[in-house]
Amino acid sequence: MVFLTKQKSVRVGGRNNQAVTLHGAVHALRDMGGITFFTLRTRSGLVQCVCTRREALDGAAEGCAVSAAGHWRAEPRAPGGRELADAAVTVLSRPAAPAPVPLSRPKLELHLDTELALRPVVLRTPRQQAVFRLQAAICRAFRDYLQAEGFTEIHTPKIVHAGAEGGANIFRLDYFGKKAFLAQSPQFYKQTMVGAFERVYEVGPVFRAEKHATPRHLNEYTSLDFEMGYIQSFTDVMEMEQGFLQNLMGLLRREYAAELDLLGVELPRADKIPAVRFDEIKAMAAEQYGYSIRDPYDLEPEEEQAIGRYVRERWGSEFVFVTHYPSKKRPFYAMDDPEDPRFTLSFDLLFRGMEVTTGGQRIHDYAAQVAKMERLGMDPAEFESYLMIHKYGMPPHGGLGIGLERLTMQLCGLDNIRRACLFPRDRTRLEP
Amino acid sequence: MVFLTKQKSVRVGGRNNQAVTLHGAVHALRDMGGITFFTLRTRSGLVQCVCTRREALDGAAEGCAVSAAGHWRAEPRAPGGRELADAAVTVLSRPAAPAPVPLSRPKLELHLDTELALRPVVLRTPRQQAVFRLQAAICRAFRDYLQAEGFTEIHTPKIVHAGAEGGANIFRLDYFGKKAFLAQSPQFYKQTMVGAFERVYEVGPVFRAEKHATPRHLNEYTSLDFEMGYIQSFTDVMEMEQGFLQNLMGLLRREYAAELDLLGVELPRADKIPAVRFDEIKAMAAEQYGYSIRDPYDLEPEEEQAIGRYVRERWGSEFVFVTHYPSKKRPFYAMDDPEDPRFTLSFDLLFRGMEVTTGGQRIHDYAAQVAKMERLGMDPAEFESYLMIHKYGMPPHGGLGIGLERLTMQLCGLDNIRRACLFPRDRTRLEP
Numbered sequence: 001m002v003f004l005t006k007q008k009s010v011r012v013g014g015r016n017n018q019a020v021t022l023h024g025a026v027h028a029l030r031d032m033g034g035i036t037f038f039t040l041r042t043r044s045g046l047v048q049c050v051c052t053r054r055e056a057l058d059g060a061a062e063g064c065a066v067s068a069a070g071h072w073r074a075e076p077r078a079p080g081g082r083e084l085a086d087a088a089v090t091v092l093s094r095p096a097a098p099a100p101v102p103l104s105r106p107k108l109e110l111h112l113d114t115e116l117a118l119r120p121v122v123l124r125t126p127r128q129q130a131v132f133r134l135q136a137a138i139c140r141a142f143r144d145y146l147q148a149e150g151f152t153e154i155h156t157p158k159i160v161h162a163g164a165e166g167g168a169n170i171f172r173l174d175y176f177g178k179k180a181f182l183a184q185s186p187q188f189y190k191q192t193m194v195g196a197f198e199r200v201y202e203v204g205p206v207f208r209a210e211k212h213a214t215p216r217h218l219n220e221y222t223s224l225d226f227e228m229g230y231i232q233s234f235t236d237v238m239e240m241e242q243g244f245l246q247n248l249m250g251l252l253r254r255e256y257a258a259e260l261d262l263l264g265v266e267l268p269r270a271d272k273i274p275a276v277r278f279d280e281i282k283a284m285a286a287e288q289y290g291y292s293i294r295d296p297y298d299l300e301p302e303e304e305q306a307i308g309r310y311v312r313e314r315w316g317s318e319f320v321f322v323t324h325y326p327s328k329k330r331p332f333y334a335m336d337d338p339e340d341p342r343f344t345l346s347f348d349l350l351f352r353g354m355e356v357t358t359g360g361q362r363i364h365d366y367a368a369q370v371a372k373m374e375r376l377g378m379d380p381a382e383f384e385s386y387l388m389i390h391k392y393g394m395p396p397h398g399g400l401g402i403g404l405e406r407l408t409m410q411l412c413g414l415d416n417i418r419r420a421c422l423f424p425r426d427r428t429r430l431e432p
Numbered sequence: 433m434v435f436l437t438k439q440k441s442v443r444v445g446g447r448n449n450q451a452v453t454l455h456g457a458v459h460a461l462r463d464m465g466g467i468t469f470f471t472l473r474t475r476s477g478l479v480q481c482v483c484t485r486r487e488a489l490d491g492a493a494e495g496c497a498v499s500a501a502g503h504w505r506a507e508p509r510a511p512g513g514r515e516l517a518d519a520a521v522t523v524l525s526r527p528a529a530p531a532p533v534p535l536s537r538p539k540l541e542l543h544l545d546t547e548l549a550l551r552p553v554v555l556r557t558p559r560q561q562a563v564f565r566l567q568a569a570i571c572r573a574f575r576d577y578l579q580a581e582g583f584t585e586i587h588t589p590k591i592v593h594a595g596a597e598g599g600a601n602i603f604r605l606d607y608f609g610k611k612a613f614l615a616q617s618p619q620f621y622k623q624t625m626v627g628a629f630e631r632v633y634e635v636g637p638v639f640r641a642e643k644h645a646t647p648r649h650l651n652e653y654t655s656l657d658f659e660m661g662y663i664q665s666f667t668d669v670m671e672m673e674q675g676f677l678q679n680l681m682g683l684l685r686r687e688y689a690a691e692l693d694l695l696g697v698e699l700p701r702a703d704k705i706p707a708v709r710f711d712e713i714k715a716m717a718a719e720q721y722g723y724s725i726r727d728p729y730d731l732e733p734e735e736e737q738a739i740g741r742y743v744r745e746r747w748g749s750e751f752v753f754v755t756h757y758p759s760k761k762r763p764f765y766a767m768d769d770p771e772d773p774r775f776t777l778s779f780d781l782l783f784r785g786m787e788v789t790t791g792g793q794r795i796h797d798y799a800a801q802v803a804k805m806e807r808l809g810m811d812p813a814e815f816e817s818y819l820m821i822h823k824y825g826m827p828p829h830g831g832l833g834i835g836l837e838r839l840t841m842q843l844c845g846l847d848n849i850r851r852a853c854l855f856p857r858d859r860t861r862l863e864p
Contacts, residue, residue: 003704003747023662024630025825043582043630043661065662065796065827092662095825096798120820123628132628136585143575150475153568155654155836157855158590158637159603159614161862171591173605173614176643176859182591182605189855192864196555196564198456198475204636205590211608222587229475230455230497230524272435315435364497366528385864388552393457393527395497404587423589423621427608430593432624432817 016072022047022084023067023092025124026060028104039104040068040084045258046126048078049087056088062104063095099124112416119423120432130259132422135408137256139203141248142224142402149240151199151226156189158182158205162382171209182207185401187333188386190227191362194397195389201226203404213427215416216301216354218405220425227399234335234345234361237398238275238321241349241357245270245319263412268318268351274311275321278343285310297326299348299355308353323347325360332376333369335361335398345398351410359400366390448504454479454516455499455524457556458492460536471536472500472516477690478558480510481519488520494536495527531556544848551855552864562691564854567840569688571635573680574656574834581672583631583658588621590614590637594814603641614639617833619765620818622659623794626829627821633658635836645859647848648733648786650837652857659831666767666777666793669830670707670753673781673789677702677751695844700750700783706743707753710775717742729758731780731787740785755779757792764808765801767793767830777830783842791832798822 024042036051038060049068051057060066066089073085100118101108103125108115115122122128143153159175160183171182186202193200206223231237249267252260260267276284278299285306286293294300299307299322311320324343327336334344346360363369369390370380380387408420418424423432456474468483470492481500483489492498498521505517532550533540535557540547547554554560575585591607592615603614618634625632638655663669681699684692692699708716710731717738718725726732731739731754743752756775759768766776778792795801801822802812812819840852850856855864 002707023827025627025827043584063825065825067662093796093825093827096823099824117817118820120624120627120817121824123625129628132586133584135587139585140575140579143572147572152475152565153571154564154854155567155637157652157857159639159652159857159862171605171607173603175603175862176641178862180862188864192552193555193854195457195552196561205587207591209608220589220591230499275434364525385549385552388550388864391528392531392553393495393497393525395455395457395525422586422625425589425591430591430607430610430612432620432820 016074019071021067021069026062026064026066029062046079048083050083050085051087058089058091060089060091063099064091065093066091116418126262130262131412133259134256137251138248138407141251142244145244145247146201146226151201152197154193154200154202156186156202169208169210171207184208186225190225190399192389194227194229195394198229211427218417218421218424222404224402224404229395229397231396231398234398237359237400238347241400242270242273265412273319273321274315274317275323277324278322281307281322297329304350304355305353308350318352320350321347322350332373332378333362335363354410356406356410357400357402361398364394364396448506451503453499453501458494458496458498461494478511480515482515482517483519490521490523492521492523495531496523497525498523548850558694562694563844565691566688569683570680570839573683574676577676577679578633578658583633584629586625586632586634588618588634601640601642603639616640618657622657622831624821626659626661627826630661643859650849650853650856654836656834656836661827661829663828663830666830669791669832670779673832674702674705697844702751705751705753706747706749707755709756710754713739713754729761736782736787737785740782750784752782753779754782764805764810765794767795786842788838788842789832789834793830796826796828
């Protein structure tokens with residue numbers, strides 16, 4: 001028996017001439033005859049190392065996991081302005097084969113299918129890492145902001161007995177002989193938890209069995225959901241999202257400059273986001289760019305792009321809240337506008353011409369919810385456990401869901417959502 | 433068009449005599465003839481309110497969502513030592529029926545099946561809320577600690593082409609005509625991401641199609657996973673977990689006193705956790721309590737309890753790391769102990785006599801991993817995308833998975849894991 005006591009912490013850092021031992025993978029290695037330069041891929045970034053004695057290299061080659069002891073020396077041409085001098089290497093592990101693609105090139109320029117098939121290895125490049133570090137930052141900002149605003153984190157089931165969004169786009173599974181589904185959204189559960197905690201959020205996977213094969217759809221994605229009670233209007237939800245976005249941009253500016261720089265990302269401003277009615281912005285953009293509206297009830301991808309351009313040109317914003325979506329395109333729990341029930345008290349957020357959020361106010365009154373379900377031909381008895389919350393009292397409430405991969409994609413300027421997902425799931429892709 | 437600017441924030445707080453408007457649900461209401469006392473369930477806790485004019489009550493009854501304007505007045509007998517005096521109420525929403533159980537009672541004492549069927553409503557009680565606020569705190573401490581230790585958050589797919597844990601306990605689904613599974617663990621993916629980020633974590637759902645009906649198993653649960661590279665021993669993983677536990681206890685002590693108090697939770701110490709070999713602790717506990725060991729390769733629930741008792745009595749610890757589990761009970765990626773390959777470089781963490789964590793060092797060498805798979809009768813070709821990481825080089829690494837509901841259950845002293853899960857999934861339960 002031994003007692004475990006405290007956790008030790010090792011950090012890359014330190015002053016000039018300070019002795020230091022680093023560990024990482026050999027990212028690139030050049031033998032200059034006597035002197036060997038190599039780049040170490042550490043969890044804090046690339047570090048240039050110089051080894052002056054061949055025997056101190058321990059036979060290290062690209063792809064080896066090593067530890068390297070030496071001392072810091074100022075070197076303006078190296079990343080971070082310094083290098084590890086007089087490195088003495090210990091090889092900790094050797095690859096069985098050289099990498100299938102040249103990982104040390106600044107850009108790989110692979111075909112998307114090749115990139116995705118090789119993802120486990122391609123993710124070792126700094127550019128790919130930057131994308132997913134920014135993605136992690138989005139989640140971090142989301143949670144930190146909502147925590148400070150009094151939200152409680154929840155975890156709700158992904159195996160469910162009924163779909164929240166309805167329709168055929170739902171994965172079915174056998175659950176011990178019973179029919180079950182994969183959750184399309186945590187909608188029912190997050191509304192339920194408003195009854196307990198007033199303000200809740202969840203970061204988790206959602207599943208859509210859509211047969212799309214587009215650059216903007218995944219069959220499994222991560223949804224950033226929140227739901228809040230005691231709202232006075234659905235604009236309270238929009239304001240909360242805007243608060244999160246401002247918090248996110250601040251965090252990125254403060255702590256993720258290296259990643260933004262590597263990817264050439266320019267941060268959008270989130271301090272003044274225009275909000276325009278669905279029917280109005282549709283008409284404005286169509287008139288401005290001289291096209292005719294094909295679908296009066298929805299926004300097509302090209303139309304979202306046109307609206308994004310319009311908003312940028314007219315109001316200088318890369319975000320726009322499009323409000324009051326038509327009732328026939330929103331789910332049964334959406335609250336209709338009492339002033340014109342053809343529209344709902346709801347919104348999408350477009351970012352650089354793509355929808356990244358859907359949200360709005362929900363029906364809280366039991367009789368109103370049952371009546372709307374019946375009007376839509378649904379059977380309230382099938383939703384008994386959901387309707388329990390309305391029956392026993394719910395405050396006015398609303399919320400939203402943000403697509404994490406969409407937000408990442410638009411932030412980083414990627415051309416395909418698969419590049420914003422570590423291991424994407426689409427119609428043909430289950431692996432890796 | 434309007435511009436959205438900044439998010440406003442409303443907080444419950446303020447000095448004596450200060451005018452304030454609160455909102456919440458009417459938790460309990462007593463009409464004393466002229467004076468009405470009611471308790472408001474706000475997101476910051478219960479607040480006692482006094483309404484002296486009947487017409488200022490707006491017909492509020494239990495279960496109504498209301499806003500209440502008044503001013504703070506010191507009242508030692510009220511929760512928090514103050515009450516909202518001269519309350520003027522506005523009813524925001526009314527329930528369609530009275531609650532099916534008396535929510536304002538300090539303890540409901542419901543049969544588990546009743547409680548779970550009524551969860552959407554029962555979750556409105558302060559005791560239930562306390563459990564899930566502590567659960568949220570666990571996740572918060574986990575992430576904050578790992579973030580500070582240089583870990584990056586990841587999101588990995590839950591629909592997968594192969595199971596990580598093997599065996600029959602896996603849910604199957606139809607994926608556009610292909611056979612797919614629900615992930616039993618993020619194991620393959622988190623190892624993959626060690627190759628990119630060195631240190632990663634994920635908080636997400638895992639799925640086990642086990643036919644158990646025990647008080648300690650769920651078919652869907654939340655797993656707190658991390659994986660770290662460049663370890664010198666699997667004890668590095670244990671030390672990292674211990675660091676998290678110490679961080680958790682500190683957070684709970686600082687910010688969750690009210691919840692701990694309500695549930696009567698005594699926080700365990702995590703500063704000195706004993707680590708004992710599997711075979712040794714088994715023998716020690718069996719000898720101490722005079723029972724015979726039935727399964728030399730695993731720990732039965734009763735045996736975990738006996739070990740928990742032994743560790744508490746001998747070393748005064750509510751935690752114990754049980755190390756060196758037998759190889760035949762660990763998965764194919766577990767690293768065998770080079771000194772005795774019948775055992776692995778792995779561990780479980782028991783907390784108050786129940787396993788809450790499984791972890792260990794993984795095989796990083798390609799040839800070693802392929803050889804072990806072949807020895808176990810597995811076909812390495814089926815795991816090509818996973819083995820890619822070993823082939824192209826992996827550092828020595830290890831990690832763990834913590835069952836969030838188990839940790840919550842043991843922390844709060846609950847008798848059934850279903851009480852530590854908002855909406856549990858078991859063999860017969862898919863709803864709510």
